[in-house]
Amino acid sequence: MKMSRRDFLKATSAGIACFGLAQLGFDLEPLRAYGARLKISGAKEVVSVCPFCSVSCHVVAHVKDGRLVNVEGDPDYPINEGALCAKGAAILSLTNNPHRVTKPLYRAPFGDTWEEKDWEWVLDRIARRVKDLRDRDFLPTNGRGQRVNRLESLFSLGTSHMDNEECALVHQAMRMLGVVHMDHQARI
Amino acid sequence: MTNHWIDIKNADAILIMGSNAAEHHPISFKWVLEAKSRGAVVMHVDPKFSRTSARSTFHVPLRSGTDIAFLGGMIHHILENGNYFKDYVVHYTNASFIVSDSYGFRNGLFSGYDPRTSSYDRSSWSFAVDAQGRVRRDPSLRHPRCVFQLLREHYTRYSLEKVADITGVSRENLLRVYEAYAATGVPDRAGTILYALGWTQHTVGVQNIRAAAIIQLLLGNIGMAGGGINALRGEPNVQGSTDHTLLYHLVPGYMSMPLADWQTLEDYNRANTPASSDPQSANWWRNKPKYLVSLLKGWFGEHATRESDFGYSMLPKLERGEDYSYLYLFDRMYQGLIRGGFIFGLNPANSVPNSNKVRKALDNLDWLVTMDVHHTETTDNWHRPGVDPAAVKTEVFLLPSAHRLEKEGSVTNSGRWLLWHYAAVKPPGRARSFGEMIVDLGNRVRKLYRSEPGAYPDPILKASWPEGYDADEVARRINGVFTSDKVVNGRRYRKGNLVPGFGALSDDGSTSCLNWLYCGSYTQEEGNKAKRRDPRQTPMQAAIGLYPNWAWCWPLNRRILYNRASVDPQGRPFHPSKAVIAWEEGSWVGDVPDGGWPPLSSGKGKHPFIMTVHGFGQLFGPGRVDGPFPEHYEPVETPVNRHPFSGRLHNPCYKAVTGDLDRLAAPADSRYPIVLTTYNMTEHWCGGGETRNVPNLLEAEPQLYVEMSPELAEEKGIRNGDPVIVESARGRVEAIAMVTVRMRPLRIQGRIVHEIGMPFCFGWTTPGCGDATNRLTPSVGDPNTSIPEFKACLVDVRKADRLEELAR
Numbered sequence: 001m002k003m004s005r006r007d008f009l010k011a012t013s014a015g016i017a018c019f020g021l022a023q024l025g026f027d028l029e030p031l032r033a034y035g036a037r038l039k040i041s042g043a044k045e046v047v048s049v050c051p052f053c054s055v056s057c058h059v060v061a062h063v064k065d066g067r068l069v070n071v072e073g074d075p076d077y078p079i080n081e082g083a084l085c086a087k088g089a090a091i092l093s094l095t096n097n098p099h100r101v102t103k104p105l106y107r108a109p110f111g112d113t114w115e116e117k118d119w120e121w122v123l124d125r126i127a128r129r130v131k132d133l134r135d136r137d138f139l140p141t142n143g144r145g146q147r148v149n150r151l152e153s154l155f156s157l158g159t160s161h162m163d164n165e166e167c168a169l170v171h172q173a174m175r176m177l178g179v180v181h182m183d184h185q186a187r188i
Numbered sequence: 189m190t191n192h193w194i195d196i197k198n199a200d201a202i203l204i205m206g207s208n209a210a211e212h213h214p215i216s217f218k219w220v221l222e223a224k225s226r227g228a229v230v231m232h233v234d235p236k237f238s239r240t241s242a243r244s245t246f247h248v249p250l251r252s253g254t255d256i257a258f259l260g261g262m263i264h265h266i267l268e269n270g271n272y273f274k275d276y277v278v279h280y281t282n283a284s285f286i287v288s289d290s291y292g293f294r295n296g297l298f299s300g301y302d303p304r305t306s307s308y309d310r311s312s313w314s315f316a317v318d319a320q321g322r323v324r325r326d327p328s329l330r331h332p333r334c335v336f337q338l339l340r341e342h343y344t345r346y347s348l349e350k351v352a353d354i355t356g357v358s359r360e361n362l363l364r365v366y367e368a369y370a371a372t373g374v375p376d377r378a379g380t381i382l383y384a385l386g387w388t389q390h391t392v393g394v395q396n397i398r399a400a401a402i403i404q405l406l407l408g409n410i411g412m413a414g415g416g417i418n419a420l421r422g423e424p425n426v427q428g429s430t431d432h433t434l435l436y437h438l439v440p441g442y443m444s445m446p447l448a449d450w451q452t453l454e455d456y457n458r459a460n461t462p463a464s465s466d467p468q469s470a471n472w473w474r475n476k477p478k479y480l481v482s483l484l485k486g487w488f489g490e491h492a493t494r495e496s497d498f499g500y501s502m503l504p505k506l507e508r509g510e511d512y513s514y515l516y517l518f519d520r521m522y523q524g525l526i527r528g529g530f531i532f533g534l535n536p537a538n539s540v541p542n543s544n545k546v547r548k549a550l551d552n553l554d555w556l557v558t559m560d561v562h563h564t565e566t567t568d569n570w571h572r573p574g575v576d577p578a579a580v581k582t583e584v585f586l587l588p589s590a591h592r593l594e595k596e597g598s599v600t601n602s603g604r605w606l607l608w609h610y611a612a613v614k615p616p617g618r619a620r621s622f623g624e625m626i627v628d629l630g631n632r633v634r635k636l637y638r639s640e641p642g643a644y645p646d647p648i649l650k651a652s653w654p655e656g657y658d659a660d661e662v663a664r665r666i667n668g669v670f671t672s673d674k675v676v677n678g679r680r681y682r683k684g685n686l687v688p689g690f691g692a693l694s695d696d697g698s699t700s701c702l703n704w705l706y707c708g709s710y711t712q713e714e715g716n717k718a719k720r721r722d723p724r725q726t727p728m729q730a731a732i733g734l735y736p737n738w739a740w741c742w743p744l745n746r747r748i749l750y751n752r753a754s755v756d757p758q759g760r761p762f763h764p765s766k767a768v769i770a771w772e773e774g775s776w777v778g779d780v781p782d783g784g785w786p787p788l789s790s791g792k793g794k795h796p797f798i799m800t801v802h803g804f805g806q807l808f809g810p811g812r813v814d815g816p817f818p819e820h821y822e823p824v825e826t827p828v829n830r831h832p833f834s835g836r837l838h839n840p841c842y843k844a845v846t847g848d849l850d851r852l853a854a855p856a857d858s859r860y861p862i863v864l865t866t867y868n869m870t871e872h873w874c875g876g877g878e879t880r881n882v883p884n885l886l887e888a889e890p891q892l893y894v895e896m897s898p899e900l901a902e903e904k905g906i907r908n909g910d911p912v913i914v915e916s917a918r919g920r921v922e923a924i925a926m927v928t929v930r931m932r933p934l935r936i937q938g939r940i941v942h943e944i945g946m947p948f949c950f951g952w953t954t955p956g957c958g959d960a961t962n963r964l965t966p967s968v969g970d971p972n973t974s975i976p977e978f979k980a981c982l983v984d985v986r987k988a989d990r991l992e993e994l995a996r
Contacts, residue, residue, distance in 0.1 A: 102617025158534030163597030
């Protein structure tokens with residue numbers, strides 16, 4: 001539905017007026033239930049966790065035909081008890097967002113545009129970059145002849161957006177390569 | 189957090205300092221307000237009046253970077269007025285320990301300082317020991333060399349007059365906070381301290397928190413319901429990503445990264461496994477070798493054998509004292525020493541200090557892999573304003589990432605709760621999760637090393653690495669599995685079965701575990717406990733809001749750390765109506781106790797602070813690099829050139845990188861007389877890459893502004909809404925003036941010092957919203973953590989005659 005700012009204001013003031021009627025004794029429950037049905041009736045409920053601060057409020061995502069149609073605070077979760085802040089309340093528009101990057105992009109050296117590439121091409125090319133750099137710069141020993149197995153010229157930064165399982169694998173992968181320049185949001 | 193979010197409601201006094209909880213952890217404030225409605229006093233000590241201040245009992249403004257002066261004054265107040273909880277201090281802290289004669293403190297410097305290296309030899313910060321190697325103690329606390337007396341002597345200098353003079357807080361306001369908070373130094377009252385980046389992001393960051401810990405130990409607030417020292421951790425899974433360690437200096441589970449000096453596993457264990465000669469000290473880290481070997485088994489699988497040192501020799505080894513964190517990484521990148529790398533969901537071009545330098549440093553890379561949900565100032569750095577892409581050599585990859593609702597896995601909240609989230613929808617287009625990308629990439633690199641020669645392929649080819657990404661499977665690896673059949677506590681486990689808890693981990697290679705802290709989170713008996721949604725609790729647990737069956741929490745589902753300090757030596761709760769644990773009929777009830785031993789008085793118990801070598805809370809903390817007691821030092825950029833506590837202006841050990849772009853203002857520099865502090869906001873997230881792309885959030889907070897007092901605005905001829913230029917020794921930033929009484933001029937050493945505040949979430953990829961505030965901040969950091977000093981630097985502000993970054 002397309003709604004102008006004016007329509008929005010009209011709708012909300014109507015809502016406020018209705019609220020006034022409710023105080024006078026009108027039963028709005030059936031109306032509210034009807035309104036809710038429009039959006040989430042028949043939707044699957046999936047529990048997730050807000051991706052912002054580490055209060056880690058729980059949300060209930062409503063999914064219909066494979067599409068996210070609504071996200072709200074999880075009333076059962078004992079910490080947020082259904083509440084969400086401005087960012088948490090925006091998860092729907094964060095997820096269904098026209099600005100998302102949806103394809104692997106590549107910018108060639110000295111180039112002035114992004115090019116769309118397929119996964120095979122980018123992952124093979126990155127693997128090649130990693131191996132070439134490691135083969136070139138790997139430092140088996142330090143100046144005192146101690147074995148150090150370091151790859152100092154390759155770094156890894158981020159991210160606290162990762163799940164625990166992803167973090168565990170990233171740490172392992174980086175240490176296997178010999179990476180020591182490794183940091184993330186915990187320090188900034 | 190030692191405690192957890194709901195537990196805040198149990199506090200009788202809440203000190204929020206270095207945090208704007210209501211705006212940056214909004215839902216946490218639900219529990220602050222719950223405590224307030226039950227009669228708690230809520231105090232907000234912060235340079236800026238915010239929504240946290242508005243909902244607190246009162247707000248006290250102070251100058252950024254003077255927290256230790258403020259807290260040192262509180263320690264002095266508590267000791268001089270006898271507000272400390274004596275039994276707790278004597279039994280549970282190291283107040284009674286006798287410090288060796290070699291320790292000393294003079295004019296701002298502790299013993300052992302070497303000015304050539306700007307570092308301390310810490311060997312003199314030790315305790316006197318008896319013939320059996322046990323620490324000498326004086327439970328009367330009267331010995332002139334006991335910690336208690338040294339603490340008193342150290343903070344004698346922190347008088348109300350001096351503290352008021354340097355912090356800008358009036359004597360009345362100081363006393364108001366000190367008295368209200370010190371009132372929790374009795375058995376049946378608890379106070380909590382909530383802090384965030386406002387404390388950590390200073391060149392004295394760790395000592396800010398040490399000062400708070402000393403206060404909490406003196407008042408007997410650690411281990412109690414409604415007590416604790418509570419870091420409000422910022423980002424979405426910053427707790428879990430720290431536990432699983434996306435950091436250079438550790439391996440998962442808070443164990444040191446190997447150093448070059450520790451060539452063998454035996455060297456490592458010798459250097460890292462503490463020993464205690466006190467039979468009543470649990471000295472939990474004595475178990476470290478079990479956790480490290482289990483980690484190595486997790487990483488190298490069948491290749492981790494006793495004969496191969498469990499693969500230890502394959503790991504990279506750091507140089508002792510070398511720093512590989514952000515500040516040094518970007519300095520080396522600027523010097524051309526770094527060639528390629530990965531940036532996963534992070535926007536350093538906006539969120540690392542001195543971002544002009546960071547942006548130039550990124551140009552020196554041969555290749556850069558970014559993984560993100562949106563274009564950011566980092567992914568698109570190669571065509572930033574004023575730069576010709578044809579001059580930038582970097583090959584850049586931008587890999588589309590799945591967001592939280594598009595994948596399943598676990599995160600850990602600030603209270604250490606492990607929480608499972610389920611995938612609601614598929615990622616858009618061809619986006620993938622980080623896990624899928626890293627596993628696939630790892631396998632491609634392994635394939636290359638298998639098919640052609642290369643540098644030291646062993647750690648890559650011998651790694652135990654999954655074929656595809658499955659969060660559930662990795663969660664099992666994190667918990668840990670038996671690598672052979674084994675009997676534990678009378679129960680038989682088969683090879684491949686899940687380990688029931690870290691007590692069953694072993695250093696003989698019979699267990700594999702990617703993080704000992706999470707061992708017990710996924711068991712044969714109960715499955716994946718991160719998925720538990722069971723609100724059942726006993727009446728005792730209900731009284732303090734403990735939900736032991738909801739999700740799981742590390743370690744071993746213990747919800748309040750150091751909870752053995754909440755009971756007396758007989759196991760009776762200090763605060764019976766808010767008891768955390770209690771010894772009843774031969775066993776503990778309530779929370780999971782810090783170790784199941786009987787109470788101390790039985791003679792079979794253990795001292796409550798089980799993670800310290802001696803088992804006592806550390807008033808004297810010899811483990812930090814910059815001193816066993818917190819001491820006030822000014823921020824590196826400071827509006828004063830002296831302070832009342834010593835002749836040492838700055839932290840003598842602070843970290844800094846030096847180069848042509850790392851200019852600093854001099855102390856009391858007349859060119860930059862104003863203090864700048866930076867912060868987040870409710871509607872935007874960190875560097876802003878995600879939230880600026882969400883239309884409703886951008887509409888709510890569309891543009892970079894600078895908050896300043898009406899007094900400063902008048903001095904500078906600036907009106908509310910005027911465009912202004914904020915300038916430091918490193919850069920200039922355009923912003924819109926927000927003239928507000930939320931910022932107050934402060935009286936420091938008899939003159940007025942102004943402070944201004946700016947959010948740092950705006951960047952050029954969102955047209956017209958402004959650009960990085962961190963172009964102003966310096967590359968200096970805390971000597972323990974290398975966390976940069978974002979929260980206090982020097983600037984000047986003037987009215988702008990034209991705008992380039994901001995749309996009007």
